[in-house]
Amino acid sequence: MSNTSTELKARQIWQTVNAIPAGKVASYGQIAKLAGLPNCARLVGRVLSQLPKDSKIPWYRVINSQGKISFPPESEAFLAQQGRLNAEGVEISKTGRINLRQFQWNP
DNA sequence: TCCTTGACGGAGA
DNA sequence: ATCTCCGCCAAGG
Numbered sequence A: 001m002s003n004t005s006t007e008l009k010a011r012q013i014w015q016t017v018n019a020i021p022a023g024k025v026a027s028y029g030q031i032a033k034l035a036g037l038p039n040c041a042r043l044v045g046r047v048l049s050q051l052p053k054d055s056k057i058p059w060y061r062v063i064n065s066q067g068k069i070s071f072p073p074e075s076e077a078f079l080a081q082q083g084r085l086n087a088e089g090v091e092i093s094k095t096g097r098i099n100l101r102q103f104q105w106n107p
Numbered sequence B: 001t002c003c004t005t006g007a008c009g010g011a012g013a
Numbered sequence C: 001a002t003c004t005c006c007g008c009c010a011a012g013g
Helices: A005-018 A027-034 A041-049 A077-087
Strands: none
Touching: A005 A027, A005 A041, A027 A041
């Protein structure tokens, strides 16, 4: 067990994602900034991609800045995320977009 | 060490 | 609204 720089960043990211309230979403870049890591949107995606399947962290509340799920439509991951969001009342249009005006988390 | 690969983002066209 | 083209950061080859 070591505390590498990236591990510290990962903790910051987990903590921030945990703060997203149910029924709301946040973009990768937004999470990065709130975590004190500007310009690290890709890192957020990377960190979330390494979460264990049974993680309690609400990774599915994180989408891209275009208001879309960052997985290929029809993919297993896409459907899983879509389902979790729908279960929380987050609406996704037929074209796969989420209205950020309405559902984006603004702390 | 250099190059490629991503759950990214913003500016243009 | 859609599609490039870059810039960014860390990991893996």
